[in-house]
Amino acid sequence: MTTTQTWSAPGRVNLIGEHTDYNDGFVLPFAIQHRTHVELTPREDGILRVASTFDEDAVEVAIADLDDLFPERRDEVAEWARYPLGVAWALLRASETRPDAVAGADLRFTSEVPVGAGLSSSAAIEGAAATALNETWGLGLDDVALARVGRTAENDAVGAPTGIMDQMASMLGRADAAIFLDCRSLDTKVVDLGFAAAGLELLVMDTGVKHSHATGGYGERRAACERGAAIMGVPALRDLSVDDLPRAAELMDDVTFRRVRHVVTENQRVIDTVRVLHDDGPTAIGDLLVASHASMRDDFEISVPELDTAVEAALEAGAVGARMTGGGFGGAAIALVAHDRLQQVADAVTAAFAASGFGAPTLFTVVPSAGAGRD
Ligand code: GAF
Numbered sequence: 001m002t003t004t005q006t007w008s009a010p011g012r013v014n015l016i017g018e019h020t021d022y023n024d025g026f027v028l029p030f031a032i033q034h035r036t037h038v039e040l041t042p043r044e045d046g047i048l049r050v051a052s053t054f055d056e057d058a059v060e061v062a063i064a065d066l067d068d069l070f071p072e073r074r075d076e077v078a079e080w081a082r083y084p085l086g087v088a089w090a091l092l093r094a095s096e097t098r099p100d101a102v103a104g105a106d107l108r109f110t111s112e113v114p115v116g117a118g119l120s121s122s123a124a125i126e127g128a129a130a131t132a133l134n135e136t137w138g139l140g141l142d143d144v145a146l147a148r149v150g151r152t153a154e155n156d157a158v159g160a161p162t163g164i165m166d167q168m169a170s171m172l173g174r175a176d177a178a179i180f181l182d183c184r185s186l187d188t189k190v191v192d193l194g195f196a197a198a199g200l201e202l203l204v205m206d207t208g209v210k211h212s213h214a215t216g217g218y219g220e221r222r223a224a225c226e227r228g229a230a231i232m233g234v235p236a237l238r239d240l241s242v243d244d245l246p247r248a249a250e251l252m253d254d255v256t257f258r259r260v261r262h263v264v265t266e267n268q269r270v271i272d273t274v275r276v277l278h279d280d281g282p283t284a285i286g287d288l289l290v291a292s293h294a295s296m297r298d299d300f301e302i303s304v305p306e307l308d309t310a311v312e313a314a315l316e317a318g319a320v321g322a323r324m325t326g327g328g329f330g331g332a333a334i335a336l337v338a339h340d341r342l343q344q345v346a347d348a349v350t351a352a353f354a355a356s357g358f359g360a361p362t363l364f365t366v367v368p369s370a371g372a373g374r375d
Contacts, residue, residue, distance in 0.1 A: 003041075004040065006037055006039045007038055007374050008037040008373070009171070009373075010031040010032055010033070010036075011032050011121055012120045012165075013029065014028070014325045016266075016270050016285075016323070017269070019262065020266050021163030021183040022183075023183075023229070023237040023263050023267075024183055024236035024237075025267040025270070026180065026183065026238075028179070028273055028274065029165055029168075030178040030368040032113075034112040034124075040136055041106040042103055043104035045104045047062055048084075048107070051109070052080060052111075053110050059085070063092075063102060069085070070085075070156060071156045074158070080125075083153060084109065084126075087129040087149060088129070090152040090156070091130060091139060091149050097139060111125070116331065117204075117206040117331050118211065119204070119325075120166040122158070122166070123154075126170070127147075127167065127372040130171075130372075131171075143372070144168070144172075147167035147168045150167035150170070161218065161222055164183060168181050168188065169371075175367075175368060175369055176196065177192050177193055180274050192277070194281060198282050199340075200282055200320065200338060202337075203314070203335045203346065203365055205361050207306035207358070207361055208361060209304055209331065210330055221302065224259040228259060231251050232244065232247075237260060240264050241264065241268075242265060262299040269288050269292050276288065282320075289322060290321055293323035300328070302327070307324040307333050309358065310324075311324065313352035314333070314335035314348065314349055317341070317345040318338070318341045319335040319341070320336040321336045322334065322335035342365070
């Protein structure tokens, strides 16, 4: 008898700690209520068939062929299908499972996570696929191993040189909490956010400017960070502190230095945010969010006018703090806003976009939510 079962994994918002993950640094993301669901029906043969609401055409691949497909021949399958098929490929490798030891499956994806908005729709597909196949195939990998599988799929099957933050957030998310993650050791700590108790809402301001991390700017930023670490003679920028910045300024060109300064100061801001949340509560983290945005705009240069406009308008209308979230070059910004100011802030952002001649932003609130699992 073939039984269909459903699993799902969430998108995420990163509260603070941007472009620090691939520098072995610190991040503080939380999973959101928007999820990607996958319905899995086992098959008797060795075929994986993936279908989704992203694309009308289903894709079929023999499990035995996955190793030939990835990474070199990935262009032969539709881009969205590289995520779940890449996960299947990475799962078998991570668990040292032979392709003929597992049976095929039909996987049907539906998603509530906006694509290209910087809310990790890709990690949500990866998390849903990884959780469903791990259980169905009886591989026994834990959540951290599944997050690594998702990153391998993204790096090698899709070709986006990202870090591991999004996959960890999607796997490990908790209601009303963020995940403080050390991206070197992959140690995590659940950090209570207490937004609701403090009368705060987290507003997402999706600019509608689409971005992709498989091309251009993201990889260039990563390369600049690696160059900076090499010049300073450290394994990763995580190994530098703000006290090292004067020496860095002497040793490297201005652009590389500013990339380094962003990462080094951002790591410190993540640590400070965790401390302030604990000592003074969420209403006190506004300045750290604002400083993070300024650093991404001026030093890392990954903001766009729409993101700056959203952040400035939200702050002027009384948000406690605001910053762009995710990899940048488009996507969304977030604002931490008192519940009774929410409408005022939303109206101000919408008006500022109209005044600048930008397309209307999509505004919605998110709540810190649970990570991947069976529906
Ligand atoms: C994207 C990447 F996928 C993450 O790994 C991270 O680098 C983020 O951009 C920037 O903080 O979401």
